[in-house]
Structure formats: structure tokens, C-alpha cells
Amino acid sequence: MIAFHAQGGLGNxxxxxxxxxxxxxxxxxxxxxxxxxxxxxxxNETPRPMELQKFAVDMRMASLAEQQQWRFYRSRFGHLVQPFLPLKLFRENGYGVNLSVMGAPINSYLYGFWQSEDYFRDIRPQLLTELVPSISPSDADLEVLELISQSNAVSVHVRRGDYVSLQSASTYHGTCSLDYYQKALEHVVGRIADPVFFVFSDDPDWTSENLRFPHTTHYVRHNNADSAFQDLRLMSKCKYHIIANSSFSWWGAWLSDQSDNLVVAPDNWFAGGRPTPDLLPADWIRI
Incomplete structure (x- = not known):
């Protein structure tokens, strides 16, 4: 068995x-x-629903008995009782890749965020088949997919939500500035002919009022909080990407199977300049 502690939003x-x-x-x-x-x-954490089951994932939910048994793994003192537990605990340490996890043995329990493709790059083909929504696209999704297929589509993600409304999240994450999006726009426009922008956000009203591009732009706003996972499919079908400091748009870009994929990402992922040496793939552009 390999068990893992799930937490946070869909990207996490x-x-x-x-x-x-x-x-x-x-x-x-x-x-x-x-x-x-x-x-x-x-x-001090933003409540989120469990959403992995909306994808074609190969896993099962822990039983209530297992969740009760694993309470020690979720405790900060789990390492103290590790010798008496059935699974070996791997708890994330720092912001860089934990190499020990790469070789974790069978019967391990993972507790962390693991935000680097280094942990799973070698199974990318498998993940591209699994991390697809099990629910078919809506009519509105199909309309957007058609527009994407007919253009040099650039997905743009603006993350606000709890990054703005929740003090702990705002202090820890911060938000990408309009200056960042302007510089990202200039980088993309300088390399791509006739770009068409598809803008995704958890605050579409603010975004449509404050973020304007001098090119054809579609503000994709039909998916609500319950169906926002469908936006990942739409984002992944775009050829190019301007992402926020958000694991959600990280995945929207990483799941793209375009051979000439161009991704622009913020250099500072966390407020306060916390280091993220392994979070962004090496071929992504940092601004």
C-alpha cells in the first residue's frame, strides 16, 4: 500500500x-x-472539497477505521511513534524536492504538498490519461474548446479568492500584480502571431474590469466553484499559458500536450520571497 494525506484545493x-x-x-x-x-x-485554512474523484484516478478512499488508525501520521509527533505504526511516514521537509521520498518503500504514508514535477515526471504519459475529468464537457465548455482549437490560444489565470479575502493566505501567498500580467503579455506577444487570450479566474468580475489585452480575449466564466475543475481541461488545451502563483494554473499548463508549449510563470511564488527551487519546470519562463 501507498497512502497519502490529501489537503487543500484541487491543484494541491x-x-x-x-x-x-x-x-x-x-x-x-x-x-x-x-x-x-x-x-x-x-x-486559518480555506475549506475545500475533495475533488480527485472527479478525475479518472486509480485510488480508493481510506476507510474510517484506517483514518482513525492514521491519526498519528497527521500529528506533529508522528515521528515519535513511527516504530509502532504499520506504514513508514514521509513528512515533507522544506520547499525543495525531498529525495528520500523518491525512493520511499512500499507501505509508506506521504504527508506533504510535493510541489515539483520531479516527483512524477517519469509517469507523465500515465498522468495525462488519468488527470482528465470523468464528467463530459458541458455545451459551454465545448464552445470554448472549439474556439481554442481554432486559434493560437493563450490561457491566462488570475488567482484571487482567499489570496485576497483570507489574511493568512494573503500574507503567505500574495497575488500576482497587474504589472506581472503586462510583462507576461509582452513576452507572449513578442513570440506568437495573432494570439487569442482565454482568461480564467475565481474573481471574474474583477478580472474583466482590471485585466485588458489589446487582442481578442475571451473571459471564461461559465464554470462555477463546483465545476471549476472543468477549467483545467480548457486550460490544458491551450497552446500557451500565463499562470498565476497557483497550483491550479500550474496543472492547467503542465497537462497541456502541445509540442511547442510556452509557459510564463511568476518568479516569486510566495509572498516574502520564499524559495521554490523545484516548483517550476526548467523550460518555463519566469517573470
Whole structure:
């Protein structure tokens, strides 16, 4: 068995799944997700729904008995009782890749965010088939997909939401400035002929009022919070990407199978300049 602690929004869940999925494939082991956090997040955290089951993922949910047994793994003191537990605990340490996790043995429990493709790059073809929504595109999605297929489509993601409304998230993450988007626009326009922009955001009203491009632009706003996972499919079908400091748009870009994929990302991912040496793939452009 390979088990992992799931937490956070969809982008974070995908990182956690991908890292654990690689180990499960390596060991030909069952993959089990511990969903405890979703009903028990702390007051300074943004409540999120479990969304991995909306994709063609190969895993099962931990039983209530397993979740109870694994409470020690979720505790900060889990390492103290590790010798008495059935699974080996791997708890993320720092912002860089934890090499020990890459070789974690069978019967391991992963607790962390694992935000680097280094943890799962070698199973990319497998993930491209699994991380597709199980629910078919809506009529509105199909209309956008048609527009994307007919153009040099550039996805643009603007993350606001709890980055603005929740003080702890604002202090930790910060938001990408309009200056960042202007510089990213200039970089893309200087390399791509006749770009068409598709803008995605959890605050579409603010975005449409404040972010304007001197090119054909579609503000994609038909998917609500419950169907926002469908936006990942739309973003991944774009040829080029301007992402926010958001794991959601990270995945929208990474899941693109375009051979000439161009991705522009913010150099500062966290407020305060916390280092992220392994978070962005080497061929992505940092601004």
C-alpha cells in the first residue's frame, strides 16, 4: 500500500496524488487517499472539497477505521511513534524536492504538498490519461474548446479568492500584480502571431474590469466553484499559458500536450520571497 494525506484545493490534491501514484506504480501497490482534512481543516485554512474523484484516478478512499488508525501520521509527533505504526511516514521537509521520498518503500504514508514535477515526471504519459475529468464537457465548455482549437490560444489565470479575502493566505501567498500580467503579455506577444487570450479566474468580475489585452480575449466564466475543475481541461488545451502563483494554473499548463508549449510563470511564488527551487519546470519562463 501507498497512502497519502490529501489537503487543500484541487491543484494541491493533484500534486499529492501524482507523487503517490508514481510510488504505487513503482511498487505495484494499492493507492489509498486519506481524506480526513476535508472535514477537519483548521480555522486559518480555506475549506475545500475533495475533488480527485472527479478525475479518472486509480485510488480508493481510506476507510474510517484506517483514518482513525492514521491519526498519528497527521500529528506533529508522528515521528515519535513511527516504530509502532504499520506504514513508514514521509513528512515533507522544506520547499525543495525531498529525495528520500523518491525512493520511499512500499507501505509508506506521504504527508506533504510535493510541489515539483520531479516527483512524477517519469509517469507523465500515465498522468495525462488519468488527470482528465470523468464528467463530459458541458455545451459551454465545448464552445470554448472549439474556439481554442481554432486559434493560437493563450490561457491566462488570475488567482484571487482567499489570496485576497483570507489574511493568512494573503500574507503567505500574495497575488500576482497587474504589472506581472503586462510583462507576461509582452513576452507572449513578442513570440506568437495573432494570439487569442482565454482568461480564467475565481474573481471574474474583477478580472474583466482590471485585466485588458489589446487582442481578442475571451473571459471564461461559465464554470462555477463546483465545476471549476472543468477549467483545467480548457486550460490544458491551450497552446500557451500565463499562470498565476497557483497550483491550479500550474496543472492547467503542465497537462497541456502541445509540442511547442510556452509557459510564463511568476518568479516569486510566495509572498516574502520564499524559495521554490523545484516548483517550476526548467523550460518555463519566469517573470
Amino acid at each position: 490534491q493533484l500534486f499529492q496524488y501524482a507523487a503517490a501514484r508514481r510510488l504505487a506504480l513503482l511498487h505495484r501497490a494499492e493507492l489509498v487517499v486519506d481524506p480526513y482534512w476535508f472535514d477537519n481543516c483548521r480555522p
